[in-house]
Amino acid sequence: xxxxxxxxxxxxxxxxxxxxxxxxxxxxxxxxxxxxxxxxxxxxxxxxxxxxxxxxxxxxxxxxxxxxxxxxxxxxxxxxxxxxxxxxxxxxxxxxxxxxxxxxxxxxxxxxxxxxxxxxxxxxxxxxxxxxxxxxxxxxxxxxxxxxxxxxxxxxxxxxxxxxxxxxxxxxxxxxxxxxxxxxxxxxxxxxxxxxxxxxxxxxxxxxxxxxxxxxxxxxxxxxxxxxxxxxxxxxxxxxxxxxxxxxxxxxxxxxxxxxxxxxxxxxxxxxxxxxxxxxxxxxxxxxxxxxxxxxxxxxxxxxxxxxxxxxxxxxxxxxxxxxxxxxxxxxxxxxxxxxxxxxxxxxxxxxxxxxxxxxxxxxx
Numbered sequence: 001x002x003x004x005x006x007x008x009x010x011x012x013x014x015x016x017x018x019x020x021x022x023x024x025x026x027x028x029x030x031x032x033x034x035x036x037x038x039x040x041x042x043x044x045x046x047x048x049x050x051x052x053x054x055x056x057x058x059x060x061x062x063x064x065x066x067x068x069x070x071x072x073x074x075x076x077x078x079x080x081x082x083x084x085x086x087x088x089x090x091x092x093x094x095x096x097x098x099x100x101x102x103x104x105x106x107x108x109x110x111x112x113x114x115x116x117x118x119x120x121x122x123x124x125x126x127x128x129x130x131x132x133x134x135x136x137x138x139x140x141x142x143x144x145x146x147x148x149x150x151x152x153x154x155x156x157x158x159x160x161x162x163x164x165x166x167x168x169x170x171x172x173x174x175x176x177x178x179x180x181x182x183x184x185x186x187x188x189x190x191x192x193x194x195x196x197x198x199x200x201x202x203x204x205x206x207x208x209x210x211x212x213x214x215x216x217x218x219x220x221x222x223x224x225x226x227x228x229x230x231x232x233x234x235x236x237x238x239x240x241x242x243x244x245x246x247x248x249x250x251x252x253x254x255x256x257x258x259x260x261x262x263x264x265x266x267x268x269x270x271x272x273x274x275x276x277x278x279x280x281x282x283x284x285x286x287x288x289x290x291x292x293x294x295x296x297x298x299x300x301x302x303x304x305x306x307x308x309x310x311x312x313x314x315x316x317x318x319x320x321x322x323x324x325x326x327x328x329x330x331x332x333x334x335x336x337x338x339x340x341x342x343x344x345x346x347x348x349x350x351x352x353x354x355x356x357x358x359x360x361x362x363x364x365x
Contacts (some may be wrong), residue, residue: 068214130207161202162241
């Protein structure tokens with residue numbers, strides 16, 4: 001009875017940790033202050049989880065290590081390390097929950113490490129949950145055909161999750177390719193959580209099918225059922241995600257030169273007549289605003305420019321963050337910058353624009 005009670009507590013803690021993890025990954029929804037407090041709650045749950053699983057630590061160096069136990073142990077250890085680094089670096093940047101811990105390490109290092117480790121925690125948490133799913137549902141008597149059908153459905157869902165994982169640039173965060181996360185603050189909160197759930201589902205699915213494969217390999221030959229099915233399903237989910245990303249990327253490249261691993265945008269094509277009409281309206285408004293800011297230089301004469309560009313007036317602004325701003329880079333110095341008047345195209349540059357410029361200047365593509 002006591003064992004069953006402890007298992008229920010551990011499962012409840014796991015569910016709460018998963019829910020908080022999804023909230024932590026939705027920074028654009030929660031905001032900075034709530035994000036920090038959720039992080040503190042997550043840290044408390046992680047510590048509680050380790051206490052509840054203290055017997056696991058005592059058994060780590062006992063018994064034989066087969067494939068399933070080896071994989072779960074490695075994933076669990078890496079997850080603990082990533083959680084610890086995420087929490088430590090997050091506290092080193094805290095401006096609300098634990099501000100007295102701000103600056104424990106260089107902020108630029110803490111920010112980069114926090115960004116990477118938080119996403120590694122997300123990936124490893126998905127794998128960790130997936131590895132335990134077959135054990136949790138082992139007692140359910142479900143027909144093999146129904147199990148296969150469910151696996152195929154989740155294969156499609158997982159493939160969609162991988163597409164979102166790539167589209168949102170998470171691989172760049174994992175491997176320290178970018179210093180900041182690129183977040184869409186205009187996206188609805190429901191959509192943000194839905195995307196995070198789908199991304200977590202992909203890694204959970206990989207963990208689940210890996211567990212099925214390992215457990216199946218330990219059975220007797222006559223008890224094995226479709227031993228290669230988990231491999232096929234994992235490959236299917238990965239291929240589906242990559243294919244969707246390639247198709248979406250190719251569609252984006254037709255109208256924009258900026259599509260790639262970390263970018264996925266929409267390009268609105270406008271005819272030349274529409275572009276001229278819109279530019280004239282925008283130009284008149286911009287010129288009036290520019291006149292209030294500062295007089296343009298002699299070179300920036302609207303009468304001499306007939307290419308549809310709009311005038312941006314000269315001005316002055318402060319570059320860099322003040323010393324009181326949270327997450328500020330240590331060597332950052334706020335300074336005044338003067339900008340001369342200049343012309344700019346009000347529309348994004350398309351692939352056709354680039355090709356036309358290359359053709360005019362005789363440059364091989």
